[in-house]
Amino acid sequence: MAGKGLRIGRGGRQQQQQHGFVTEALRVRVAKILEDFRASDREVYTFEPCLSKQERSAIHQLCRKMGMISRSSGNGAKRCLSLYKSKRKQQNNRNEEEPVTSLTFGEESNVILQDLFTRYPPDDGDLNEDISQNNVKTTTNSPWIQDTSFCRPSFSKDEIKKKIETLSSKINGDLNLRKTAADIAKLPIASYKHVITSSLEAHQVVLISGETGCGKTTQVPQYILAHMWSKCLACKVVCTQPRRISAISVAERISYERGETIGDTVGYKIRLESKGGKQSSIMFCTNGILLRLLIGRGNRINKKIPPAKDTLLEISHIIVDEIHERDKFSDIMLAIIRDVLPEYPHLRLILMSATIDAGRFSKYFNGCPVIHVPGFTYPVKTYYLEDVLSILRLKDENHLSHATFSSAEEVSPLTEEYKTALDEAINLVVCDDELEPLLEIILNERSLNVCNYQHSVTGVSPLMALASKARVGEVCMLLSFGVDYSLIDTNGRSALDWAQQENQIEIVEILTSHLEKDHSKLAEEEELLNKYLSSINPENIDTVLIERLLKRICCDSCEGAILVFLPGWDDINQTRRG
Template structure:
């Protein structure tokens, strides 16, 4: 392998790309000593004197020294590494054999003029306070002031020209000593980094282009969007609790905010902390945790947009394999797992295995916000245990716990009875549809009833069903017809008692079987016993006949086709009409309930309860989106258009896991309706790349509807970006 090293050759130094460390370079010991000697002589030389004579280097003024050409790439790498120890900067010049290393002393910054305090009198302070109360700074102005202060601090900390040795030279020279396999791996990693850098440069170029000609419209649109975001902040329920939250943080080290979904606690509380610290002129660094990566990214983007800046400036995020922002960011979002690893790594002594002193990861953090603690996942629970143990050693740290209205007393008691700020929430009106309703809406119930041959003819299964009149003997039919005629003509109590007796409605032993003669029709007139009771207003007789299976839908022959209810209304018997109406409503409800039960039992017998029925979900989506057989007619579409423009809300489908998401996605893509350009099918799962997950938050073009197929990851991020219209849960 020509000495190009395996796993144990000491590669993988600070950059983690397989390069050799300077101490492992194949450089002779006398050469290393000569390099060190020249650098020591250079360090002792003053800014105007000459470097003492040396056979290995040419003399220069005391602020610059050039090593002679002819050094190998390994020699130059050792020079770069040694320069860092002396605080010098180094740069390679030339090509091929003429390439050499120049070493520079850093310019000493001249001390500025002494600062003099310029105190303000009481009248000046009062005038300034009145002015700022009348004209408070905007969010963009506050962000700009904070950004300028951070830039000045960075310049003061790092100075001018303190870039160290050239990273490009170091990469070039170190890569020459690496093996082919290591070179290929390094090239792949560099390609990924270059791609990300090109993307960032393209975004920066787009922003610069927007500032050029034709940028007025973009500025106007951005200003309008910023105004709407600020107005949205003020409209959130948590806005009225801002002072209470800030005051609680001043007086307590731990504060619990119990807010219902939609109150705005996730996006607003970190901003309240930042704005209060900036108003007081204090430094502030807030770390806010989220249970999932996509929620950390989406909330960071939302907060940055509300503050009128890009992600990576004052607001950033850190998740697995991706990070925006850094130590200079005032507000960082991360997952519970990232913060837990950071805290445990610091407790172990930096986590690098170097045996050095433990680095306190909370030393620069002023506020720690732990969101969605009610979910009680393992990372959140372990994080709360660790945070409570670390609080006594960090009196400067303020902890904000945010939860839905669950386990409030449990969390408050765990942190010593910390104060609780309760914030009401806002939820959109939601109408629930269960499986029985879905089967009816999608037409499954009707098909099942027809297939099974269920309840027909308007008779409910919960009431008595009379035997067909044709099954009665002829002699008994004549007796019933005579009793009907006598009741019609006389209307006496005796006539109706005899009618109930001959029809079998008087004192039947088993009323569930119905009386045998209640639906017999008079041969000449076509009237029934129920009609005779309705004409004379006998509500008691009507109730008895109905309970024994009398059919109120039977009508008289002829053009009028009057039913018993029509006759009762014609003769002014309101009590009988009310009895018949109540019976009709109850019978319809009983029949609908019986049909729903029949369809449900049929569906459960035909499907596997352990599998998600993607066919039913597909049918339900067609109903919700009015596609296929559920499409509006031309008249209905015209009426809807006349009512005004309708917004196509997003559809959110919750599924158990990734397999079900892909099955349903493939089912919808093969559908003529949902496979068209009028719909966007977007899976939302932790296995989806972050760039693809962000597509969920992008508003689709006009006329295009978005269908999101997700697990329980969706409720965490959806409230910050979009409001789904129908929310469908599979059976």
């Protein structure tokens, strides 16, 4: 529809505008009419009966957006559209007091409203933006209750001393807690406790760069708390995590290490859920929660509304973990914190990262000190989908039976002294038929990096040496350990070639049978995998397979924990329900 020559509420409609298309010019013109009507004292505005069905629909939509009421009346060519101001607007124009209406919501509506106010809680400015500056005193007495989750506990010196004594007696009186404390003392971060606390005394910002598994996430907040309590000072340590599940799990872990219930000394606050409050000295939250706190503070300052209490004055330490992930919340949050730090000299910022590129973050915070903490990787054995399918099919086989041995494969590299000892032991087997030194090393270490070691000059492995000497028992032992029988020496010979060269018929049969079994196993695994992939949708998470695998692991192992990584929250819930 062309907007040219169109008259709204004053005259007729052009014939070329009857095909149902509503132009932008029409929308602009209608919006201007609505604005003028809203600003006027008139209570009703009626368009002349010259509008098409599509035009009336567009005006209805604009009215709803502007908070007005619109109704159509009449039939056929006499059908017209009328606008009414909402009751609230009419009362405002008449300076009448707005009546208070009480509404009762259902359970589903309450959940949605709780989600809304948790995501976008009203601050002092939002609650009072329609009140004049002369009524600022009234705004500070608003019924909105300030969240005290990030307020510092009001502990006296005697209360702090009592808490220290309670914690100590609780750990000493519980065997599991003592064992946990002993394990914690072995973490790489433990030897850096004094360095961390002394650096925080001297600097406002400290960056801790530690490898995964060094213990920085669970121990640094406790080091800070212990240091502050040793001076009989209350503190509020706010620790941010990039994900909800991380905030909850770390808070629960620290509470367990202290023998406490979550929400006591350690709490967390995430969207729609929180444990603990002002009495909690350590509070975990997501990056988004802390960012909302910082932005809310900025809104109050920009609107010149005096807050009841500045929350940043209550927080003594902020720990930002996993800063190397660089999500949108953490980047904005760090920028804001850097700008406000000079206003809060008491506030300490601890940045923690697993990346080696700590210099960039240190430079961003004016060359703050960096504490490098070493770490260690735990031994990991990898199973692929075809392995899992085979494990679940062969119920009589314990899939963990060989994991204890093979999992130590990459614990630590062999030292030069050890390599020399292995070279000598292999030479004694090959040249002098003396097997005891080599067998002693293998049985003492029980590690694949020993069993698969190759002589530094000849490339001979323990399996090759034993295969050439008809040591059937020892060869079977190495094969059961999962030794690599495909290794070749400097002359290109494998263990099977060594046995054939020395005419060790029984060893040749064992190695050949083992080789054929492996080939057959690979073929069976491939067939299993193809059948499985043809029967499921690869785009969906197979919760049934996960459940069966978890049951099998629980049956095969005695102790430990299982951590399952899934793509999203919906997948987690679906697996839970399954």
